Amino acid sequence: xxxxxxxxxxxxxxxxxxxxxxxxxxxxxxxxxxxxxxxxxxxxxxxxxxxxxxxxxxxxxxxxxxxxxxxxxxxxxxxxxxxxxxxxxxxxxxxxxxxxxxxxxxxxxxxxxxxxxxxxxxxxxxxxxxxxxxxxxxxxxxxxxxxxxxxxxxxxxxxxxxxxxxxxxxxxxxxxxxxxxxxxxxxxxxxxxxxxxxxxxxxxxxxxxxxxxxxxxxxxxxxxxxxxxxxxxxxxxxxxxxxxxxxxxxxxxxxx
Amino acid sequence: xxxxxxxxxxxxxxxxxxxxxxxxxxxxxxxxxxxxxxxxxxxxxxxxxxxxxxxxxxxxxxxxxxxxxxxxxxxxxxxxxxxxxxxxxxxxxxxxxxxxxxxxxxxxxxxxxxxxxxxxxxxxxxxxxxxxxxxxxxxxxxxxxxxxxxxxxxxxxxxxxxxxxxxxxxxxxxxxxxxxxxxxxxxxxxxxxxxxxxxxxxxxxxxxxxxxxxxxxxxxxxxxxxxxxxxxxxxxxxxxxxxxxxxxxxxxxxxx
DNA sequence: CGAGATTTTTCATTCAGTGAAAAGAAATAT
DNA sequence: ATATTTCTTTTCACTGAATGAAAAATCTCG
Numbered sequence: 056x057x058x059x060x061x062x063x064x065x066x067x068x069x070x071x072x073x074x075x076x077x078x079x080x081x082x083x084x085x086x087x088x089x090x091x092x093x094x095x096x097x098x099x100x101x102x103x104x105x106x107x108x109x110x111x112x113x114x115x116x117x118x119x120x121x122x123x124x125x126x127x128x129x130x131x132x133x134x135x136x137x138x139x140x141x142x143x144x145x146x147x148x149x150x151x152x153x154x155x156x157x158x159x160x161x162x163x164x165x166x167x168x169x170x171x172x173x174x175x176x177x178x179x180x181x182x183x184x185x186x187x188x189x190x191x192x193x194x195x196x197x198x199x200x201x202x203x204x205x206x207x208x209x210x211x212x213x214x215x216x217x218x219x220x221x222x223x224x225x226x227x228x229x230x231x232x233x234x235x236x237x238x239x240x241x242x243x244x245x246x247x248x249x250x251x252x253x254x255x256x257x258x259x260x261x262x263x264x265x266x267x268x269x270x271x272x273x274x275x276x277x278x279x280x281x282x283x284x285x286x287x288x289x290x291x292x293x294x295x296x297x298x299x300x301x302x303x304x305x306x307x308x309x310x311x
Numbered sequence: 312x313x314x315x316x317x318x319x320x321x322x323x324x325x326x327x328x329x330x331x332x333x334x335x336x337x338x339x340x341x342x343x344x345x346x347x348x349x350x351x352x353x354x355x356x357x358x359x360x361x362x363x364x365x366x367x368x369x370x371x372x373x374x375x376x377x378x379x380x381x382x383x384x385x386x387x388x389x390x391x392x393x394x395x396x397x398x399x400x401x402x403x404x405x406x407x408x409x410x411x412x413x414x415x416x417x418x419x420x421x422x423x424x425x426x427x428x429x430x431x432x433x434x435x436x437x438x439x440x441x442x443x444x445x446x447x448x449x450x451x452x453x454x455x456x457x458x459x460x461x462x463x464x465x466x467x468x469x470x471x472x473x474x475x476x477x478x479x480x481x482x483x484x485x486x487x488x489x490x491x492x493x494x495x496x497x498x499x500x501x502x503x504x505x506x507x508x509x510x511x512x513x514x515x516x517x518x519x520x521x522x523x524x525x526x527x528x529x530x531x532x533x534x535x536x537x538x539x540x541x542x543x544x545x546x547x548x549x550x551x552x553x554x555x556x557x558x559x560x561x562x563x564x565x566x567x
Numbered sequence: 568c569g570a571g572a573t574t575t576t577t578c579a580t581t582c583a584g585t586g587a588a589a590a591g592a593a594a595t596a597t
Numbered sequence: 598a599t600a601t602t603t604c605t606t607t608t609c610a611c612t613g614a615a616t617g618a619a620a621a622a623t624c625t626c627g
Contacts, residue, residue, distance in 0.1 A: 069366060069583075069584085070327060070330075070583075070614090070615065071327070071363060071366040071370075072366060072369075074326075074327045074330060075367075075370040081390070083393060086393045086394075086395070086398055086399075087395075090574060090575095091573060100617050101574080101575095101617090102575085102576090102616080102618080102619095103616065103617065105574075105575070105576095110327040110331075111327065111331075114327075114328065114331040118395075123574075126394070127390055127391075127393050127394045127395075128394070129394060129396060129425060129430075131387065131390045131393075131394055132391040132394040132396050132448075133391070133448050134334060134337070134383055134387045134391065135383075135387050135388035135389070135390065135391025136391065136447055137383050138382070138383045138385065138388040138391075139343075139374075139383075140385055140388050141388055142342055146446070146447075147439075149435070149436070150436060150437050153412065153436070156413075157412075157413060157437065179405070179409060180406060180409070181406050181410050183403075183406045190402070191392055191402075192388075192389050192392040305439065324614070325614075326583090326584065326585095326614075326615075346604070346605060346606095355586095356585080356586050356587080357586090357605080358585080358586055358607090359584085359585070359586065361605075362584080362585090379604090379605075
């Protein structure tokens, strides 16, 4: 239609896979779709999508507005809340993040590692502006940004090796793409207990980040970011470390 | 097994419905299940669930840990973020809630109406304690609690009628279950622009709540709650109203 | 009003999904 | 250690649920 993107004809056969493809058609950019558009993206015949969508709607997984446009249903949101990443991390982390935000009044982020990416699980900001790059659920590279590097630095050596061997994309002039330089930085992070990053991913952004360790194993990372670079984030480090270790201890408590 | 609950044998036939039943088997109480348990709850043959679960896992909708226990997958959480209730409400509301929390340091809640219930979309608290009744995603009655009554008060008359005619459950001595009394309270709420509630749902909890109006139509409600009752919440009302109207205006801006 | 696009319904065909049962693993009791 | 129970995985012959092309109904907009 408006873009020339060719969506892959869905060759998978199972009904379930098709239904999931329908759900998977929605994106941040297009969170609401018409039937035909939905079918096009999912790579399925319209009639098929029509039937599947009706069932998904029946189950509350899809919503349909008066105009007939589909969007993901509340049920999906409710299920997301039952996910460990929410129920067992974000829920518990929230008070710590909130207090940290209260103390330093900067943007506070919580991130976890998922595969070779980091995902933002929570972001607290009192500003109304919305930097899309750091929206909740966004995936960011492990080798740039404070939280990413922290998550990587505390990972098992074997995993670090794997990432170091990858072709690391460059985002800015300061992105660490060189294996030796990155390895050295990771070691420094572990040595001092937190990471610093200055426009390695996004121009004009500065961040500090600390690991959330549960019984010595990295579970998440808390970061403080500033997009104006006028503030000196180092003054926030004590509060940051306090929040990170506090959360780690709390998680140990709960899991014991 | 440990409880005598008889799960309904799933008579629905469609594959999709079965797959959704598998996902629907997870609850806050049991966010992680074994295969057989999962099959029992979903009301489906084990072999069937085994197959479906494998596909759902393939798609990232389910996770399976080393022990073989299933839990809902990250994909589900990510999809929940694309839901309007998150992407188009909680995301935008967050700065307002955060500033409100900063100003009054009480528990701040954001709720929407869904059917004849209210649902908590967000809850900010700096306390580590977790009152389960108000967890995000929890459903609460419209006729008790501040946010519930606010959502109801600003609903169309026709809808209010429907709710008033329902058999309204009593939770505490102070719950308004009487039609006349509730109607009067709703009118008062609209007259003064915000709601007050004192242990109408949960003993020892006090709350104030204000409507988030978008072009005059109720969209959500912001509430402040206190479980210790020592504080006088009235001092927070100005900040509360400021947040609620601020959010309403912001939403109007975005939707225009 | 009519041409183009979108949504909904229908229906004959067939292939994907089914689940009982058997085999294999684990956990638990004796 | 061995038996017993419970849970997980694989197999396979059968069948009815899912399919999608095409027709019908509906909407959209110049």
